[in-house]
Amino acid sequence: MLYLLLALSIILLPNALHVSFDAGVPGLNFSNLLFIVLLVVLMFSNGNSGQVPRQKSQLTGPLIAFFVMLVIGFLIAGPSELSDSMTDITRVKNAIFYPLLYFVFRHCKQDLDRTRQLILLTLFIASVAAVEAVYQGVQFGLGEYVEEQRATGPFGDTNMANRAGVFFAMFLPMLAALAVFDKRKIVRVVAVIGCVALAAAILFTYSRQSYLIALLGLLILLMHRSMAAAVLASVLLVATVSYLPTSVLERVEQTRRVDATGEITVDNSTASRLELWEGGYKMWQDNPAGVGLGRFPTYIGKYSEYEGRDAHNAFVLVFAELGLLGLMAMLWLFWRMWKISRMVRSVSPPADAEGYSLALGFRITVFAVALSNVYGSAFFEGLIMASFWMLCGLMERYAVLKAARSAVRAPAPTGPLWPMTRIADRFPLTARTMPGLGVARSMPRLGGPRSAQG
Structure with a gap:
């Protein structure tokens, strides 16, 4: 029962917008209800089929610290003319709710084999979401780039295109690692198919930051294979770039523009981000404790010409809204995510191709998530991050279970x-x-x- 509910959560949470649901309670959506049911079943499930030793979770400390800073930021924000109290409560609730999925899956009472199955299911569902985005892209056509014709998969309207691209880019390295390093033929074939779907979905989102994240992730992965493989892939990319759809080339070309004097500059989107980040720093200088959760758009008009805009950088956003302590908690959180990949690697011997693939893939995935929040703020977007939080919990559980199994099989002392x-x-x-x-x-x-x- 619990295993099926965990699998159902992995399937439904990224696709929550496809589910019609109305609880009649303000602030309670389908994702919240599913989480509550999952938590209740987990609490009343007997035993621990995974036989996990009692060990402090890697993300417990930084998540608690981050939650405390979110609550303090909520209190600092106070009432605002631009949002009602329920909007503010929903904002802090969502910011805390989705990371809690890490704890549920970290302590999900599943053994090693089922934990592995849930990890692979997470990657499979990401690939299915990518297929939906590819279908949307084909329906829109491959001709000229049109802002209103950007694929998003299951994540909503075209305003979510950049964040949808981030979702696909963050899971691409894990499937690519299995395709490159896993020794099982069927796994490699399925992983290659998933990589093709994710890569195509990224193209159709027309998210330039996702293009960069995906390329850097794949390059780092191939460098672990061999430097020659990375160089060869780079040469092939340059040689085939002209064969990409015209709409993709137009979108990339928009990154730069030429003014009347012939000088090459960045486009308005890139230029606005630089001004927003500078405004965020000035905002923090005037408010060292932060302006309060959700108040960046309210104050940014005082420090830039972009009134009511998002920071387009989660680190700048947290720095301006929650202060230096909030930023430190967020950086601590990413560091501990990185340590989870090291845990998996430390319990995977050289002959364990699966363990090595998952460890390396997850490490690059953490890097991709961090990089995606440098040019955007998907960190607080629940639908985008839900699968990642579940994956964090599953990967840590996978590492602890493998360590426990290795200890049981330890040979006689010498x-x-x-x-x-x-x-x-x-x-x-x-x-x-x-x-x-x-x-x-x-x-x-x-x-x-x-x-x-x-």
């Missing part, structure tokens, strides 16, 4: 403890008078598999 065990075996009376010699036989050998602590 090395420096071996002489003592030999003495205990050959002289039983000595072992009785010196119990420590007998205990030594049950200790794990030095240099053996890592413990469950990673």
